[in-house]
Structures are given as structure tokens and as C-alpha cells.
Amino acid sequence: MVCPESGAPAPHKKAIAEMDGDETTITRAFSGKPARGVRNQFTEAAEREGWPLLPFPAHGKLTAPLRQASARAGSADLFSAWSGQAGSLARPLPAAELVRVLVDEAREVIEHLRRITGDDVPPRASTQRAQTRRGRVWPFTGLATASSRVFAGRHSSAGRAAPTVPTWSMFQ
Secondary structure, eight states: OOSTTTTSSSHHHHHHHHHOOOEEEEEEESSSOOOEOOOOHHHHHHOOOOOTOOOTTHHHHHHHHHHHHHTTTOSSSOOBBBOTTTTTGGGOOOOOHHHHHHHHHHHHHHEEEHHTTTOOOOOOOOHHHHHTTTEOOOSTTTHHHHHHHHHHEEETTTTTEEOOOOGGGGGG
């Protein structure tokens, strides 16, 4: 959302970039349908005053001119800045660079999983074939093997491994 290539208005990007905790709320104030967005003057007033809402999508059409004017004015106070709870983790990088960084980080996690699980077994031939498309081998070969060793827990009564809930200590 905050990449330079994103079509999101500047106030939306700014609202997400300035998050440092839980500044989001689930609101129906902009569209009439529940959605998570950054708290702002409009969402707080709607919640505090208990404004009546039209059903979706009529309410969204009603608030559209207000949201557009707020975006044109460069303000997120009356704008629907949709965001998940982890908006503070957004990185304002060009999209290609962001993808490279995320792939590198994923590779580091996979290598860490391999080290802590002792997974040095190459993937099965069927797995390698499934990961090869148009002559390219996709990254993360063997991830299923490594992750299954970390997350496999007790065996269910049916004899299949029941996954355990992952905790941060598993990755340290």
C-alpha cells in the first residue's frame, strides 16, 4: 500500500506510514460495511455519535464526495484509510525492492528452520517437479519438509501429525 507505485492517495499512505501501534478500528462509517481502517476524526465521531448508516453500498456512495475531498485536501481526517492491524510494519520501498527484501527474509527464515530442524534431506523428486515451471526452479525447495518438522506435534487418534501452535521461541 505504501510503495511508490501504489495508487493509494498520499493521505492514505501517510496514515499507514505513521502508525506505531494499534491505530486501527473496524468501522462501518465509510461504506456501511465493516472494514478495518486507520482511526481518524470521521471514524471516532461516527462511533461517538452513533450516526445512522445506510446499507452497503448506498452508504459508500453517500460518503464518497467527502472522502474524495479529504484526499484532494491531503488530509486523512475524513478519508477511509483502510489498513490491517500491522500497518506499522509497512515499508515504503519501491515494489521490486520490497519483493527482493521479502524473498531474502523468507530465505533466511527457511535456512533457520533447516538449521534448527536438522533438515538436510533433499526434497522428493515429485516435489522438485512440482516446483519447476517453464524451466525455472522455484525457491524454497524443501520448505514443506523443514516446516513439517517444526510444526508437527502430537499424533491425532487417526495417526496423522496434529500441528502445534507456532510460538516465537520456535524461531529463535
